[in-house]
Amino acid sequence: MTAAMSDSKTRLLRVSAARWRLSIILTTIMTLVYVGFILLIAFNKPLLATVLMPGLSLGILLGVLVIITAWVLIVIYVKWANDHYDATVAEIRRAHQEGN
Amino acid sequence: MPTAGPNTVAMAGFIIFIGLSLLITWWAAKKTRSTRDFYAAGGSVTALQNGLALAGDYMSAASFLGIAGMVALNGFDGLIYSIGFLVGWPVVVCLIAEPLRNLGRFTFTDVVAFRLQQAPVRLAATAGSLAVVAFYLIAQMVGAGNLIRLLFGLEYELAVAIVGFVMLAYVLFGGMIATTWVQIVKAVLLLAGAFMLAFMVLLQFSFNPLALFNAAATEYGQSVLAPGRLVSDPIDAISLGLALMFGTAGLPHILMRFYTVPDGRTARVSVMYATALIGGFYLLTFILGFGAMVLVGQDGIRAVDAGGNMAAPLLAQAVGGQAFLGFIAAVAFATILAVVAGLTLAGAAALSHDVYVHMFRHGHASEKEELIVARAATVFLALFAIILGILFKGQNVAYMVGLAFAIAASANFPALVLSMFWKPFTTRGAQASILFGTVATLLLIYVSPTIQIDLLRNETAWFPYRNPGLFTIPLSFAVGVVVSLLTPEPSASEQFAKLEQQIHFGELN
Numbered sequence: 001m002t003a004a005m006s007d008s009k010t011r012l013l014r015v016s017a018a019r020w021r022l023s024i025i026l027t028t029i030m031t032l033v034y035v036g037f038i039l040l041i042a043f044n045k046p047l048l049a050t051v052l053m054p055g056l057s058l059g060i061l062l063g064v065l066v067i068i069t070a071w072v073l074i075v076i077y078v079k080w081a082n083d084h085y086d087a088t089v090a091e092i093r094r095a096h097q098e099g100n
Numbered sequence: 101m102p103t104a105g106p107n108t109v110a111m112a113g114f115i116i117f118i119g120l121s122l123l124i125t126w127w128a129a130k131k132t133r134s135t136r137d138f139y140a141a142g143g144s145v146t147a148l149q150n151g152l153a154l155a156g157d158y159m160s161a162a163s164f165l166g167i168a169g170m171v172a173l174n175g176f177d178g179l180i181y182s183i184g185f186l187v188g189w190p191v192v193v194c195l196i197a198e199p200l201r202n203l204g205r206f207t208f209t210d211v212v213a214f215r216l217q218q219a220p221v222r223l224a225a226t227a228g229s230l231a232v233v234a235f236y237l238i239a240q241m242v243g244a245g246n247l248i249r250l251l252f253g254l255e256y257e258l259a260v261a262i263v264g265f266v267m268l269a270y271v272l273f274g275g276m277i278a279t280t281w282v283q284i285v286k287a288v289l290l291l292a293g294a295f296m297l298a299f300m301v302l303l304q305f306s307f308n309p310l311a312l313f314n315a316a317a318t319e320y321g322q323s324v325l326a327p328g329r330l331v332s333d334p335i336d337a338i339s340l341g342l343a344l345m346f347g348t349a350g351l352p353h354i355l356m357r358f359y360t361v362p363d364g365r366t367a368r369v370s371v372m373y374a375t376a377l378i379g380g381f382y383l384l385t386f387i388l389g390f391g392a393m394v395l396v397g398q399d400g401i402r403a404v405d406a407g408g409n410m411a412a413p414l415l416a417q418a419v420g421g422q423a424f425l426g427f428i429a430a431v432a433f434a435t436i437l438a439v440v441a442g443l444t445l446a447g448a449a450a451l452s453h454d455v456y457v458h459m460f461r462h463g464h465a466s467e468k469e470e471l472i473v474a475r476a477a478t479v480f481l482a483l484f485a486i487i488l489g490i491l492f493k494g495q496n497v498a499y500m501v502g503l504a505f506a507i508a509a510s511a512n513f514p515a516l517v518l519s520m521f522w523k524p525f526t527t528r529g530a531q532a533s534i535l536f537g538t539v540a541t542l543l544l545i546y547v548s549p550t551i552q553i554d555l556l557r558n559e560t561a562w563f564p565y566r567n568p569g570l571f572t573i574p575l576s577f578a579v580g581v582v583v584s585l586l587t588p589e590p591s592a593s594e595q596f597a598k599l600e601q602q603i604h605f606g607e608l609n
Contacts, residue, residue, distance in 0.1 A: 016604060023194035030190040031345070034183075038341035041180065041327040042334030048176075049326030055314030057325035059176050064383065066183050071379050073190045078372045081198075086365055089604055 008092045015088045022080060026073045033069050037062055107251075110417070113426020114251055118433060145360040149284060151373025154357050156283030158185075158348075158378055159290055160236070160439040161243030161409075163385070164432055166498025168415070169408025171389020172401050175316070175324025177331050178389055181498045182382040184341055186375070188348025193371040196349050198364035199520050202606040203599065208355040208512065209454070212519045212534075215595035216527040224534040226450040228511030229352040231538045232504050233447040234484065236353075237440065239500035241489025244436045246405045250413060251429050257490050264486035270437055271444045271478055286438040291381060293431035297412065298384045300419040301391035309387055316390045320398065324390075336565045340502060343569030347505025350512030353446045363606065391415050406494035444481050451477040491555060502567060503545055510572035511537035518580050520603065523596045529584030537576035544568035 040048055040062070048059030145153070163185065170178030204210035209225040244267075245260035254262070305311040317325050331337045348354065358367045392401060392411035395418045404410045416428035452474035461469075492500065515533045518525045544563050545551060552561035 012601070012604065016600070019604075027191055027194050030187055034187045034341065034345055035338075037183070038180075038338055041331065041341075042337040045326060045328045049322065049328075051317075051322060051325065053310065055310035055312070055317060055325075057176070057322075059326055060179070060313065060386070063176075063179050063183050064386075067186050067379050067382060070187050070190050071375055074193050074372050074375050077190070077194055078368050081368055082365065093605055 008095045011088065011092050015085060015092070019081070019085055022077065026077055030070060030073055033066060037066050107422050107425075109422035110251055110426040110429065113423045114430045114433070115426075117427055117430030122434075145362075145366075147361065147366045147369035148373055150357060150361050150366065150370035151377065152287045153283040153360070154354065154370060154374035155377040155381070156287030156290070156438060157353055157357060157442055158374070159287065159381055159435065160501065161240050161432060161436045162498040162501035163381065164290060164294065164435060165243045165247075165409045165412055166239070166407075166496050166501065167382075167385045168388040168392055169401065169405075169411040170330070170496055170498050171385065172392035172396070172411040172415075173398055173408040174330040175320070175390075175393070176327050177329050178498070179386060180327075180331060180337070180340065181344070181502065182385045184344025184502075185348070186379050186382055188345050189371060189375045189378070191346065192349050192354075193368060193375075195520075196355070196516065197358055197367045197371055199603040200355060201358045201361065201364045201367040202603055203520075204359060207359075207450075208352060208516060212515050212530055214519065215592045215599055216519070216525075216530055216589070220527055221530050221534075222454045224531040225512070225515075226454045228507070228515075228534045228538045229450050230447055231511065231542060232350070232352060232508045233443050233450075233481075234488070235500060235504035235507060236443050237447075237481065237485040238488045238492055239497040239504065240436045240440050240443070241485045242407070242492050242495060242500065243409055243497045244433060244440075245489055245493075246407075246409045247413065247429055247433055247436075250404055250410050251426075256493055260489045261486055264482050264489070267437060267440050267444070267485075268479065268482040271441050271482070272475065282438050282441065286434050287377065289431050290435050291377060293428055294381055294384045294388065297416055297419070297428060298387040298391070300424075301387055301395065301415065304395070304419070312387065312390050312394065315394045319394060324393065333565065335570065336567060339565055339570035340567040342573055343502060343506035343509050343567050346509035346513045346569075346573060348508075350508030350516065351505075352450075352508075352512070353442050356446065388412055388415060391419075395419060407496040407499075409497050440485075444478055447481050448474045448477040451480075495550070495554070499550075499566075503550075506545070506567050506569040506572065507538060507541045509569055510541045510576045511535075514573065514576040514580050518577070518584075520599070522581075522584075523593050524584050524588070525580065526584040526587050526589035526592050528587040528589075529580045529582075532583040533576050533580030536579045537572055540575065541568050541572045544572065 041059075048057065048062070050058040052058060052061060162181075167178055167181050167185075170181060172178070200208060200211055203214055207225075209222055209229075212225060213221040241260055241263065244263040245256055248254060248259040248263055249256050252259070301312065302309065305315065313325060323329065327337075331340060357370075361367050361370060389411065392415040396411065396414045401408050401411045401414055404414060413425055413429050413432065417425035420427075452470050456473045457470055511534050514537060515530050518533065519530060544565075545568060547562040548566050548568070549561040549564070550566055552558045
């Protein structure tokens, strides 16, 4: 029992660490992208005012891209968690209950 | 030319659609009630349903009326809100949603209090939640007041009062049936309304959004496509940006939604659906805002409401006539009603359940007694919202909601993150962080130009920035950390391992 417990404990630690790592990477990417965008608004307005084609400024294009980035990051996380995290946690849980 | 004032066709359309949506809501809620208990809706709500409900909760009057108006009056700077309201969601899904689902029972306070002392944390969290709810409510009142004034030609003050009482009646009667279905019906209505409106705008620009943006730039200058008209100060821009990003993860009525689904996985997937819907909706606000700028005109919008909140309804009138105005106004009003119902219930529950029952009666109060207190709290909140709704006349509702986000990001978000990720966090630390975040944010809003110059008509404001997030969010974290280190709480650190385990497994039996 103790062997199974400690095994499941290491596996839990590993999958937990993997999840936090991905969470923190994705949150950081979002923060960098968004804060970068906000910093451009704050300190380089002329750049964002650049007109790429009639009706489309760089600011509007980047704004749309920030919205799309947010959604892509969420899809990446949900896909990873559904495919890997859930399966591993379910396995550990089974092992844990059998161990008891 | 669009005009403000009563119009029979618009009024008839409004009343028909409001009636219909209430009927659908009532029917759907009744159907749900027969199978599931109101509070324990948990287990029955699917990911897509919860995604729609989350979207419904999130897209308040601010999103539809406020952002459209802000873009129409200021161009690009209004889009900062569209974008900022969305970027908080990856934070929610990566850091908050699943742990919240696995740790708590009914509210996010359960999570903060998980390994701390219940009563002191609950009291502090109630203060934070109420402040968020109050600002959110005021924004909805300002939106609804303007809407009724536009449609029925009433004085703004009278319109706000009437709206307040209609809402009060709706919540007192609908409180029991205001389930997830209310938000679902409303989210579908709102998305359909915004989509139809955008479609009719683009019809005039051969379905090329760039042609629309270009028309706006030709008429009002290229600067409408560039930042700077509204948020000219760099610090203000960053401050607003941070509040919007981290506020979402601290909104009590949004966080509550993760308890209506069966498990962490459904919580996670529901956020994916919600973000797709909300993101799509915010892309539509680009078109609605610039559409109103071109097809209604800034002067026409400003003449009806200084805050620009009536841009979307006026746009509906311009592209689809009086009946369409009635429809869009009804959609907006249904949106406001649903959001207000959720907010008022959340506020009333906090006051009656957490404060009255736990603080004054030490957990010993009959259900009847609690219900009376909850009703009284609802009436109190409605009166409060009416008075402040009148005071904040002429403010943009998206801006007002931005302030609610600042409070949520400063009061709730730091405590939530610290309680889940930082082992030495203590009861005193949680209390101090939440109360500091709430009080500091409210104070800074009070001394900001919005209250001092716009409302009180003073010459200057003591604090130069309109959104305090940049200062209050890091300070709340710092207060939480420092106070925790000063007041060690061994029992709280000891239970950290249990918390970590439950974050992944939920409650193990």
